[in-house]
Amino acid sequence: MINHKLNLLVVDDDASLASFISYALTKMSYTPRIASSGKEALALLRDDPADILITDIHMPGMSGLELTEEVLRIYPDTIVIAVTGRGDINIAVEFMKLGGIDFLQKPVNVSALRLAVGSAADRQRLRKELKRAEQNYQNIWESAPIGIYQSSPEGRFISVNPVLARMLGYSSPDEMISSVTNIAEHLYIQPSQRESLIQHILEYGEWMTIEDEFFRKDKSIIFAKVTLRAALNDDGGLLYIEGFVEDITEKKKQEDIFNLEMSRAKEIYDLIVKPQLPMIKGLRINVKCLPAENVGGDVVEFLKISEKCLLIFLADVTGHGIPAAMTANTAKTLFREIAETYTNPAMICRHLNDIVSRITLPDDIIASFCAQIDLEAMTLTYCLCGIPAPIILRNHENICLEPTGFPLGAFHDAVYEDVTLSLSEDDLLVAFTDGITEVRSEKGEIFGLNGVKQSIGKEKHDISSLVECIKESAEDFQQKHSCFQDDVIILAVSLFDEDNGNTCTRPWNRFCSSNKYLLEMKTRHIRIDDVTDFFMGHVAEKSGLSSEKTGKLRVAFFEVLLNAIEHGNLKLTDLKKNPEFFDSEKYRDMFENRMNSEKCGDKLIRIECQYSPEKLEVSVEDEGSGFEVESISDPRANNNISSSSGRGIYIAGMSVDRVMYNATGNKVTLTWMIK
Amino acid sequence: MVTSTERIGNRVVVRILRDIDDLKTGEEFKTVLMELYNKGEKEIVIDFGDTNLINSHGIGKILMFYRRFKSKNGTIYVAPLNDSIREIFESLMLDKLIPEIKI
Numbered sequence: 001m002i003n004h005k006l007n008l009l010v011v012d013d014d015a016s017l018a019s020f021i022s023y024a025l026t027k028m029s030y031t032p033r034i035a036s037s038g039k040e041a042l043a044l045l046r047d048d049p050a051d052i053l054i055t056d057i058h059m060p061g062m063s064g065l066e067l068t069e070e071v072l073r074i075y076p077d078t079i080v081i082a083v084t085g086r087g088d089i090n091i092a093v094e095f096m097k098l099g100g101i102d103f104l105q106k107p108v109n110v111s112a113l114r115l116a117v118g119s120a121a122d123r124q125r126l127r128k129e130l131k132r133a134e135q136n137y138q139n140i141w142e143s144a145p146i147g148i149y150q151s152s153p154e155g156r157f158i159s160v161n162p163v164l165a166r167m168l169g170y171s172s173p174d175e176m177i178s179s180v181t182n183i184a185e186h187l188y189i190q191p192s193q194r195e196s197l198i199q200h201i202l203e204y205g206e207w208m209t210i211e212d213e214f215f216r217k218d219k220s221i222i223f224a225k226v227t228l229r230a231a232l233n234d235d236g237g238l239l240y241i242e243g244f245v246e247d248i249t250e251k252k253k254q255e256d257i258f259n260l261e262m263s264r265a266k267e268i269y270d271l272i273v274k275p276q277l278p279m280i281k282g283l284r285i286n287v288k289c290l291p292a293e294n295v296g297g298d299v300v301e302f303l304k305i306s307e308k309c310l311l312i313f314l315a316d317v318t319g320h321g322i323p324a325a326m327t328a329n330t331a332k333t334l335f336r337e338i339a340e341t342y343t344n345p346a347m348i349c350r351h352l353n354d355i356v357s358r359i360t361l362p363d364d365i366i367a368s369f370c371a372q373i374d375l376e377a378m379t380l381t382y383c384l385c386g387i388p389a390p391i392i393l394r395n396h397e398n399i400c401l402e403p404t405g406f407p408l409g410a411f412h413d414a415v416y417e418d419v420t421l422s423l424s425e426d427d428l429l430v431a432f433t434d435g436i437t438e439v440r441s442e443k444g445e446i447f448g449l450n451g452v453k454q455s456i457g458k459e460k461h462d463i464s465s466l467v468e469c470i471k472e473s474a475e476d477f478q479q480k481h482s483c484f485q486d487d488v489i490i491l492a493v494s495l496f497d498e499d500n501g502n503t504c505t506r507p508w509n510r511f512c513s514s515n516k517y518l519l520e521m522k523t524r525h526i527r528i529d530d531v532t533d534f535f536m537g538h539v540a541e542k543s544g545l546s547s548e549k550t551g552k553l554r555v556a557f558f559e560v561l562l563n564a565i566e567h568g569n570l571k572l573t574d575l576k577k578n579p580e581f582f583d584s585e586k587y588r589d590m591f592e593n594r595m596n597s598e599k600c601g602d603k604l605i606r607i608e609c610q611y612s613p614e615k616l617e618v619s620v621e622d623e624g625s626g627f628e629v630e631s632i633s634d635p636r637a638n639n640n641i642s643s644s645s646g647r648g649i650y651i652a653g654m655s656v657d658r659v660m661y662n663a664t665g666n667k668v669t670l671t672w673m674i675k
Numbered sequence: 676m677v678t679s680t681e682r683i684g685n686r687v688v689v690r691i692l693r694d695i696d697d698l699k700t701g702e703e704f705k706t707v708l709m710e711l712y713n714k715g716e717k718e719i720v721i722d723f724g725d726t727n728l729i730n731s732h733g734i735g736k737i738l739m740f741y742r743r744f745k746s747k748n749g750t751i752y753v754a755p756l757n758d759s760i761r762e763i764f765e766s767l768m769l770d771k772l773i774p775e776i777k778i
Contacts, residue, residue, distance in 0.1 A: 318735045445727075
C-alpha cells in the first residue's frame with residue numbers, strides 16, 4: 001500500500017497536553033498541527049481538512065462534542081479521536097454516537113495514543129484506497145470506449161454506462177433504463193433470441209461473445225459484439241446478466257463489402273481461369289487449377305491455330321490473391337490478342353514482354369511457358385521463361401525442357417528466342433507452375449523438379465492419371481491434402497494416333513478447378529458405364545460423400561448421358577420408337593456403326609459440373625439437333641416410365657431435385673441438393 | 676527480420692534468414708535492398724544461407740534491384756547456392772545474370 005502522508009490536527013485548550021500529544025505524534029513521524037479551541041480548529045480545517053482529528057472534550061466555548069459534530073458534518077471522512085477525563089463514560093458514548101471512532105482517557109498514555117492513531121491511520125488509508133478504487137471504477141464506467149451493462153433476467157436494465165446509452169441512441173443511462181422495459185422486445189431483432197441466449201450462457205458458464213444485430217432507440221440497426229456472462233447467487237440461481245458491448249457496425253459493413261467484392265472477384269477469376277479446351281484430332285488436354293486463395297495468379301490457355309496445331313500458354317504472376325489475379329487476367333487477355341496476329345512462341349513472348357514491362361509493377365514478374373504443338377510437322381516449339389521445366393514423357397524416357405528466356409516483365413529489352421523439338425507419337429507433355437515444385441515437407445525439404453520427376457517415375461502414364469499422380473505425390477510429400485501454399489496449375493497434353501486404334505485411355509479433354517469440373521469427349525470414345533464411374537468417382541472425392549449418398553445422382557447422370565448419346569449425337573430417337581427394332585441385334589449394330597462413324601462418332605459430349613457447398617449442378621450437352629422443349633410433356637409424368645422415349649428423363653427427374661433444358665434442347669442440367 | 680547485413684571490405688553481404696515466400700517478407704526484403712541502393716553501395720552479395728526456397732515474391736525484388744543497381748554500375752553476386760535455390764535460379768535464368776562468389 002502506498003504510504004500517503006496523513007494530515008493530523010490536535011485540539012486542546014491545555015497547551016501542555018496539546019504539545020505532549022503533538023510531540024508523541026512527531027515521534028511517529030507525523031507533522032500535526034495544533035489548535036487551542038474549536039473555533040481555531042475549524043478555521044485551520046477550512047484551509048486544509050485533516051484526516052485525523054484528536055480533540056479534547058472539555059474545552060471552553062465550543063466543546064469537543066460540538067466540534068466533532070460540526071467537523072463530521074462538513075468533512076464526513078475525518079476520523080475523530082476524543083480525549084476525555086477519567087470516568088466520562090457517558091460523554092464517550094455520546095461521542096461515539098456522533099461518529100467518533102476512538103477515545104483516549106486522561107492522563108494520555110503514549111502507547112494508547114500510538115495504538116489509537118495507528119489504527120485510525122490504517123482505517124483512513126483503507127478508506128482512501130477504497131475511494132480511489134471506486135473513482136477508478138467510476139472513470140471506467142463513465143468513459144471506457146465500450147458499452148457496459150447489467151440486466152435482469154426478466155429483461156430490464158439494472159445499470160448501463162453512458163457509452164452504451166449513447167451507442168443505442170438514448171440521451172442518458174437513466175433514459176435508457178426507464179424506457180427499455182423489455183429488452184427482448186425493444187432491442188432484439190428476434191425477441192425469442194434473448195431467452196435462448198440466456199439459456200446458452202447459463203449452460204456455457206463463462207464469458208461468451210456473440211456478434212449480432214440489435215435495434216437502437218429509433219429502430220435503426222446496430223451490429224454489435226457483446227461479451228456477456230451470467231452472475232449467479234450462491235445456489236446457482238441467475239441474479240443478473242452483465243456484459244460489454246462494442247459497436248462493430250462500420251467494421252461489419254467494410255467486411256461485407258470486402259466479402260462481396262471477393263466473391264465477385266472469385267466469379268470473375270473462375271471465368272478467367274477456365275481455358276478453352278479445343279478438340280484437335282490426335283491431341284487431348286487435361287488441366288488442374290488449384291488457387292491458394294479464392295483467386296490466384298496462375299492462368300492457362302489453349303488456342304487451336306488449325307486442325308493440326310495447338311498453342312499453349314501457361315503463366316504464373318508474382319504472388320496470389322487479387323493483385324496477382326488482376327495481372328494474370330491481363331496476361332491471358334494479351335496472349336489471346338497477340339496470338340491472333342502471331343502464332344510462334346518467340347514472337348508472342350516478345351510482344352507480351354514489351355507490354356507487360358510497361359503495365360506491371362517493377363517488382364512483379366510473369367513466369368511463362370508458351371508452346372506450339374504442330375501435328376503436321378510433329379514438332380514442339382516453345383519459349384520457357386521462368387516456369388519450372390515442363391517434361392515430355394516418351395516411352396521410358398523423360399525429357400526436361402530447357403529455359404529459353406527471362407520471366408516476362410523482368411527486362412523490357414530482353415530477347416526471346418524459341419526452341420524446336422521433334423515430337424513422337426504417344427508423347428505426353430506435362431507442365432506445372434512453381435506451386436508444385438515449392439511444396440515443402442514437414443522437415444522443410446523442397447519437393448522441387450526432382451520430386452515431380454520421381455513421382456512420374458519410369459512407368460507408362462496416360463493423360464488422365466498423370467496430372468493426378470503429380471498432384472497426389474506433392475500432397476503426400478507435404479503430408480497435407482488438397483491445400484497448397486501457392487497457386488497451382490498442372491497441365492498435360494497427350495499425342496495419340498486417333499485413327500489406328502485407341503492407344504490412349506480415356507482420350508478426353510478435362511478441366512478441374514476448385515469448384516468446376518469439365519469433361520469433353522468424342523462420342524466414339526465413350527463407354528457409358530466407364531464415363532459414369534469416372535465422373536461419379538470425381539463427385540465422391542470432391543464432395544466427400546459416399547457412393548450410397550450419391551447413388552441417385554448416378555442414376556440421373558447415367559440416363560441423361562445415355563439420352564445425349566442415343567437421342568442427341570447418334571440420332572436414334574425414331575429407331576427407338578419401334579420396340580421390336582429396339583430389342584433386335586440390328587439396333588445394337590446400328591448403335592455401334594453410328595458410334596464409330598465420322599458423322600456421329602466425332603460429335604462431342606460436354607459434361608460440366610459446378611460445385612457449391614449446398615448443391616451440385618451437372619450439365620450434359622450433346623451436338624445433336626435437340627428437341628422442341630415447349631412440345632414435350634412434363635418429364636415427371638408417370639406414363640413416361642412405360643413409354644419408349646422420355647423414360648430416361650423421367651427417371652432422372654425422380655432422382656434429382658431439378659432437371660432443366662436449354663432452349664435448343666441439347667443440354668440438360670441436373671441440380672442435386674447436398675443433404 | 677528477413678535478412679541481416681554485414682560489410683566485408685567493399686562488399687555488403689545480405690544474408691537471408693528465412694524464406695521469402697509471401698507479400699510481407701517480400702516487402703521487407705525490398706526495403707533492405709532499396710536502402711543499400713539508396714546508400715550508393717557498389718557491391719552486394721546475397722547469401723541464401725540455409726533457406727531453400729525463394730519464390731516469385733523474392734525473385735521479383737531481386738530482378739528489380741538488379742536493374743536499378745546495374746544502371747548505377749553496381750555489381751551483384753550470390754554466395755554459393757544450395758541445390759534447391761540453384762534449381763530455382765536456373766529455371767529463371769538468374770544464374771546467367773548473377774554470378775556466384777565465395778565470401
